[in-house]
Amino acid sequence: EVQLVESGGGLVKPGGSLRLSCAASGFSFSRFSMNWLRQAPGKGLEWVSFISSSGSDIYYADSVKGRFTISRDNGKNSLYLQMNSLRAEDTAVYYCARSELGGYVYWGQGTLVTVSS
Amino acid sequence: SSELTQPPSVSVSPGQTASITCSGDTLGTKHACWYQQKPGQSPVLVIFQNIQRPSGIPERFSGSKSGTTATLTISGTQAMDEADYYCQAWDSSPVVFGGGTKLTVL
Numbered sequence: 278e279v280q281l282v283e284s285g286g287g288l289v290k291p292g293g294s295l296r297l298s299c300a301a302s303g304f305s306f307s308r309f310s311m312n313w314l315r316q317a318p319g320k321g322l323e324w325v326s327f328i329s330s331s332g333s334d335i336y337y338a339d340s341v342k343g344r345f346t347i348s349r350d351n352g353k354n355s356l357y358l359q360m361n362s363l364r365a366e367d368t369a370v371y372y373c374a375r376s377e378l379g380g381y382v383y384w385g386q387g388t389l390v391t392v393s394s
Numbered sequence: 395s396s397e398l399t400q401p402p403s404v405s406v407s408p409g410q411t412a413s414i415t416c417s418g419d420t421l422g423t424k425h426a427c428w429y430q431q432k433p434g435q436s437p438v439l440v441i442f443q444n445i446q447r448p449s450g451i452p453e454r455f456s457g458s459k460s461g462t463t464a465t466l467t468i469s470g471t472q473a474m475d476e477a478d479y480y481c482q483a484w485d486s487s488p489v490v491f492g493g494g495t496k497l498t499v500l
Contacts, residue, residue: 312489322429322437322480324489338488372436379443379484380427384436 279303279383281373286388293363293392299356299373299385307351310376313358315369323369326358327376363392398481398492405498412468414495416481419462424483426464428457432477441466473499
């Protein structure tokens with residue numbers, strides 16, 4: 278069974294940093310591209326970042342470019358999102374999701390990041 | 395334009411057909427996906443590559459695309475289909491989502 282489990286969310290002050298993790302199991306992690314997406318409270322879905330299976334291709338949404346860094350460790354079956362210079366508008370549930378079929382079939386349960394003083 | 399436009403809300407009676415549209419220039423060259431999201435849950439992919447249905451998704455869910463507009467159709471809508479629905483244009487970067495449509499089954 279494919280499982281994606283996010284962790285690392287919490288309350289952080291504006292300007293602070295947080296590192297999210299996504300532990301993958303039930304599939305060959307190194308064969309799939311992965312993504313981070315987010316959803317602000319009461320709002321719609323927003324794609325945040327993409328990383329290819331080998332990590333050689335990386336893309337970011339303009340809203341996080343220069344502040345967030347996506348990475349992966351295929352040996353540990355894990356995906357990461359380093360978030361720096363956090364802003365109130367980064368408050369959201371952050372999901373990791375596997376790329377396939379031209380969409381996202383598997384999603385984690387999400388981890389809440391709250392940026393507030 | 396990379397924006398996708400959905401109606402904020404759609405209402406349907408049980409057993410009737412619900413249609414949710416998604417419009418945007420990017421759909422002229424990109425495939426559309428559709429997601430269902432119920433309160434407190436992660437999104438579920440219900441349509442990919444415009445018309446394909448993942449395994450486990452009921453046959454009452456179907457998709458279509460014409461030009462720059464994609465449509466999600468739910469035939470014989472059930473109370474359990476009440477949810478938010480999001481369209482998405484597939485691309486490596488940036489990935490664009492519609493603003494979402496709240497489907498109410500009256």
